[in-house]
Amino acid sequence: MKRLFPLLPALVLLFGCKQPNPHSVTPAFYYWKQSWDTTRATQAAIRQLPATKLYIKLFDLAPVPGQGPLPVAVLNTRAPLPENLEIVPVVFLMNEIWAKPDTALPSKVANLVADLCSNIPAARIREIQVDCDWTQTTKAAYFSFLEQIRRQPFFKNRQLSATVRLYQLKYADRAGIPPVDRGLLMCYNMGNMRQAGRHNSILDIATLQSYLGTHTISRYSLPLDVALPLFEWQILFRQGTVYEGIVRQVKLDDNSVFAETGDGLYTVKKDTLLEGYSLRTNDVIRREFVDIATLKQAARLLARQLPPENRTVIYYHLDSLILRNYPLNELQEIIRILN
Structure with missing residues (x-):
């Protein structure tokens, strides 16, 4: 008769070791323009x-003097x-809309969302997201809004998510945690764009690391999706020091104007009127852009803390011109890092 006892260690290993839970990462894009239109490049990127x-951003809710919060930049769909x-x-x-809370605001917002989504099959909308850069002083009004809007008919039986900035993540004890099903961690716009100089x-990886620490994500009580930046901007500083704002469509490769x-x-070499902007000698334009290597570094930092669970990784944002700078195989590699 064969002895069965030698099998016991193997059985203990087989049944005693906890198997890792299978999980997956869902790739996604943000669309943040006011008019929905597609190009071959954006269609190819999605596919x-x-x-x-x-x-898809439907609208902004902005304070209007004498009228309260009103929708602006409402989405116009030019194509299916x-x-x-x-x-x-x-x-x-x-x-700013929380300075004078409106008790009817949740129903107004929900009704407009429902109206703008009326041509989308209901089964394709499983989640609705609210984006607000709330603070410690506005969290009570904002969180109350979230609690009320999720009870609106169009929001019932759908997940409600809210964006979470890095400082809201790090200082959750002060900022509070929104009463939603999921958070969306925004891993961009983390520095002071008004500050002159080389940054x-x-x-910025060092800034991201300072927010994340070693356990910041794992201690946050909401499950988190992640958003990474695919965009750039150019910022003008008068005489290299005074913030003037974002400038658009300025070609910095014009050596007759910029050094x-x-x-x-890029330093302005001579007084110039360019694309409607009055540029003066010694003004400075800072071009901010996030390359693939930096995105991969950020993904690795996040992956160290993100728990093994299903999540969405969203690239901000879907734009044919911007996508030229980001090969799809590299974006796929970042998704794998975060899996």
Whole structure:
């Protein structure tokens, strides 16, 4: 008769070791323009990434003097939304609207969201997202709004998510945690864009590390999806020091106007009127852009703390011109890092 006892160690290992829970990462894009229109490049990006969710901003809610919060920049759909994609409607709420709370606001917002989504099959909308840069002083009004809007008919039986900035993550004890089903961690716009000099306010690895620490994500009580930046901007500083704002469509490769001084800084060589902007000698334009290597570094930092669970990784944002700078195979690699 064969002895069975030698099998015991193997059985203990087989049944005693906890198997890792299977999980997956869903690739997605944000669409943040006021008019929905597609190009071959954006269609290819959706198909080849492949993205299975599309987060589309429907409107902003802004304070209007004498009238209270009103919707602005309402989405205009010039073309049909992509088929076979889950659509996540997004509403951006300016933090200033909480100065005078409106008890009817949740129903007004919910009704407008429902109206703008009336042509989308209900089964394709499983989640609705609210984006607000709330603070310690506005959290009570904002969180109350979230609690009320999720009881509105269009929001029932759908997940409600809210964006979470890095400082809201790190200082959750003061900022509070929104009463929603999921958070969306925004891993961009983490620096002071008004500060002159050689830095990147969109995404800086040292700044990201300072917010994340070693256990910040794992201690946060909401499950988190992640958003990473695919965008750039150019910021004008008068005489190199005074913040003037974002400038658009200025070609920095014009050597007759600009002298590149490194680290994304371009000094104006002569007084010039360019694309409607009055540029003066010694003004400085800082071009901020996040390259693939930096995105991968950020993904690795996040992956150290993110628990093994299903999540969405969203690229901000879907734009044919910007996508030229980001090969799809590299974006796919970042998704794998975060899996």
